[in-house]
Amino acid sequence: MASDDFHRAALEHLDALYNFAMYLTRNPPEADDLVQETYLRAFRFSHRFQPGTHLRAWLFQILRNTFLTFYRLRERESALAEDGVPAWDAPMFHDAPEESSGAVEAHTDLERALRRLPEEFRTVLLLAEVEGMALEDVARVLACPVGTVKSRIFRAKERLRGLLRDYTKE
């Protein structure tokens, strides 16, 4: 793919990437930085992109990996279950961090519940349900088998339901 074509095609996904970055970071300046960094890397390593594969999934993968590298290092680690996600009652590795001062407020119970999900669950729901990505592309972004994606979607929805039930009771 020619450089200009690649840049044009990559920029078409800016809004989707920004939306994803906002749900990952919950902080507009951090989301800006994350998207900027994603595009910098994408343009720098554009020669590694294989034409014919899904550019959108490739960009989401870069964004998520960048997020994991630069934003999650601060968080503590814990043992992961078979599908790479902490168990329900285990101390959570990627659970939502404390709200920072610049964080955007959640307006609905659904948003609030989504924020409380571990990053792996939040990401899988955002990619598969909100962005409407094929499971194969989600698997590529998460660098895991499709079966793991299915399992995570199932568990993510289970946990989301549980949180929504709690809000209803409140």
Add this chain to the structure above:
Amino acid sequence: MSNHSPESDDALGARLRTELRRYTAPAYLRGSVGETAEPTRARPAWLAPTLAAAATALVLVLISIPFLPRILPADPTERLVRSVVAEHTRALMWGARRPEVVPTALPWLTQESGIGLTRFFVGDDRLMFVGAEPVYLEGRRGMALYYRDGDGHLVTYAVLPAPGFSIPESRRVPIQNKWRPALMSDGGFSAWVWRQGDLACFIVSDMVSESDIEHFKDYFALLRVATEPVVAN
């Protein structure tokens, strides 16, 4: 439909698609990302192979330098000076091959070098004696004494047999109205060169600036007065 909740997977998926806020990239971000996408000037295709070839050539040149034929001065005195300076440089970089303590090793040194010392400078607070060793330069057996001064300069005093050795008159420098050694230089080092009986004597150091040369004169006087080399019988 999940067994644990009345809300089906599809319904939950639909809620996620419709109820979640959709964030749009702000205009400034769009602008700055667009700037990032501006094509940068591509590196010329020939640059990398040219640099690689130049680096390889440089390495080859560096490797072959020691094997290149040396251009030796025609004048035997200059050749000797060069050899003594080379010996000094070697001692400076690697230390003496086998530094000996004088006078304990003097008989052995005399036997090895064919040169005796009726007296020699043992060092003082300005020049500390480091060691002595026999040397073999330009086909001549000789002896080298090493000293180090307070500033860390290594000073090499070398004595070799003098046949065919002459002092260049134009380089002579008067010192204390007693001596007129020649001040020669080679490879960034200075050397006092003079004859003493049948021997050629050298004092080499890296003292080349004007102020250093004044100290270097003092070192010459010290060594010249206190050291008396003779051809061993």
